[in-house]
Amino acid sequence: xxKSRKTVxxxxxxxxxxxxxxxxxxxxxxxxxxxxxxxxxxxxTFQVLDSFEARSDDVILVAYPKNGNYCYTNWLDQVLxxxxxxxxxxxxxxxxxxxNITNELSVxxxxxxxxxxxxxxMKELPFRRIxxxxxxxxxxxxxxxxxxxxxxxxVRNLKDTAVSYFHFYNNMPTLPSFGSxxxxxxxxxxxxxxxxxxxxxxxxxxxxxxxxxxxxxxxEELKENQTLGLKKTADFFGFSLSEEEIQTVAxxxxxxxxxxxxxxxxxxxxxxxxxxxxxxxxKNLFNEDQNQEMDKTFEELxxxxxxxxxxxxxxxxxx
Ligand code: A3P
Numbered sequence: 001x002x003k004s005r006k007t008v009x010x011x012x013x014x015x016x017x018x019x020x021x022x023x024x025x026x027x028x029x030x031x032x033x034x035x036x037x038x039x040x041x042x043x044x045t046f047q048v049l050d051s052f053e054a055r056s057d058d059v060i061l062v063a064y065p066k067n068g069n070y071c072y073t074n075w076l077d078q079v080l081x082x083x084x085x086x087x088x089x090x091x092x093x094x095x096x097x098x099x100n101i102t103n104e105l106s107v108x109x110x111x112x113x114x115x116x117x118x119x120x121x122m123k124e125l126p127f128r129r130i131x132x133x134x135x136x137x138x139x140x141x142x143x144x145x146x147x148x149x150x151x152x153x154x155v156r157n158l159k160d161t162a163v164s165y166f167h168f169y170n171n172m173p174t175l176p177s178f179g180s181x182x183x184x185x186x187x188x189x190x191x192x193x194x195x196x197x198x199x200x201x202x203x204x205x206x207x208x209x210x211x212x213x214x215x216x217x218x219x220e221e222l223k224e225n226q227t228l229g230l231k232k233t234a235d236f237f238g239f240s241l242s243e244e245e246i247q248t249v250a251x252x253x254x255x256x257x258x259x260x261x262x263x264x265x266x267x268x269x270x271x272x273x274x275x276x277x278x279x280x281x282x283k284n285l286f287n288e289d290q291n292q293e294m295d296k297t298f299e300e301l302x303x304x305x306x307x308x309x310x311x312x313x314x315x316x317x318x319x
Contacts, residue, residue, distance in 0.1 A: 011109075015039050019173040027176050032139070034196040036112070037174045044116045049139070052111065052119045054131070054147035059237055061132045062140075063154035064201045065194065066164035068219045069132060072154055073109070075230065075253040076130050083239055084127060098127065110134065111141075134195045136204045148213050150237055153205055155307065156219035157316035158294060159282030161198055162188045166285070169193070181285050189293060199301050206307040216310055220279055226250045279316060291319065 019027065019039045029038045031046045054060075059076055063069045085095060105121040111133040122129065131149075133140065144151070156164075166184045170177045175194065178184035191197025208214050215236045222229035227250045234241045241249075251257065255277035286294070298317070302308030311317075 016173050024176045027174065028194065034136075034139070035192065035194050037194050039174050040110070040113045042116070045112065045114060045118070048116045048119060049112070050141050050143075052141040052143060053123060054141065054143040054149050055129070056147050056149055057128050058144075058147070058149040059128065059130045060144060060149050060151040061130065061154065062137075062151055062205070063132075063134065064156075064161065064198050065134055066161050066168055067154050067156040068222065069134075069154065071253055071255075071258050072152075072222075073130065073132050074258065075249060076233075078252065079234070079239055079241065079249055080128060080130060082245075083241075101126065136196065136201050137208055138204060145208075151208075151211075151214045152233060152236065153209065153214060153216040154219065155202065155205075155216060155311060157279070157311055157313065158198060158202075158298060159286060159317045160219075160279060162294075163282045163285055165193065182290075185286075185290050189297065199297060202307050202311075203301055203305070206302070206305045209307050209310075216307060218310060218312075220312065220316055223279060226254065282317070283319065 019037075022039065027038055028035050029041075029043060030036075031041075031043055036046075059080060061069065061072060061076060063072075084090075085098075090098070102125070105125060109132065111131050112135055131144075137145075162185070165188070166178065166181060169175045169184065178187070187193055188198070191200060195201070205216075209216050215232070217229055217232065227246055230246050230250055231241075231243075233239075234246060259277070294317070298308070298313055302311070303313070
């Protein structure tokens with residue numbers, strides 16, 4: 001396992017151990033009306049979030065939890081590292097140095113995770129950075145929009161997102177478990193989950209989806225044709241990759257390959273991050289009333305929006 005990945009696994013393992021010791025009521029905190037997991041985020045870090053200085057060449061990935069962040073991040077990481085290392089013709093020694101700098105500066109896997117000092121450390125990173133966040137646009141540091149950095153918005157159909165997040169909530173020690181699917185469904189519909197309401201998230205991001213520095217891509221389109229999705233992403237960020245290179249990366253980041261890789265990694269995370277990796281798992285849990293309730297809310301809030309159309313609700317969320 002490479003060193004940077006090992007550091008992330010060690011970091012996540014520590015979070016798991018801390019969460020297991022915590023009382024359920026101490027697992028979450030609320031900041032400006034939105035819940036966050038207390039072992040990963042802190043109010044102090046949110047208070048200085050605006051001190052984060054975005055750069056115009058930052059690669060920014062935004063997605064609500066369970067929209068396929070992990071796989072995409074892995075892919076972006078791999079492409080960016082490969083591209084920069086090839087372009088700069090780094091020696092083995094320089095590559096090691098680059099990994100060490102990342103580790104020393106402790107860049108946590110999400111913008112909003114970690115200690116308040118991290119933004120100072122991130123400033124020192126000498127290479128192109130990948131910034132991943134679950135935050136809605138109005139909570140993001142203002143410099144992100146000012147810098148005109150490119151933002152990739154990854155979205156997934158609402159029903160599979162709800163189901164994936166339900167399993168995640170119940171398997172992840174950082175989050176309090178729900179007694180039943182019905183209880184969870186009510187919390188999902190009212191935005192009483194970490195990072196708030198997915199409906200609000202989509203409504204808020206819809207205001208930016210036509211911006212020239214923003215591109216939306218869906219989990220489902222990546223699932224249908226990963227190579228094409230990755231090609232669109234590469235074009236958007238200006239990565240120069242041949243068809244063959246895209247194909248190789250697509251193979252390395254397939255559901256099967258990612259699941260296998262994570263199962264070989266020490267730490268309990270593989271099983272938690274990868275359930276079925278499919279489309280339509282929601283049919284196993286939603287009852288008729290719940291289907292109607294979600295369909296109605298989608299119709300009211302999102303059906304006539306650009307992002308709502310992109311999600312193809314009729315195809316992915318109707319029985
Ligand atoms: P399921 O819970 O439906 O299986 P995130 O990474 O944002 O936490 O999202 C996790 C979801 O993305 C999980 O969905 C996981 O299986 C799925 N996923 C991760 N990598 C994938 C891949 N390469 N192809 C398809 N789905 C993937």
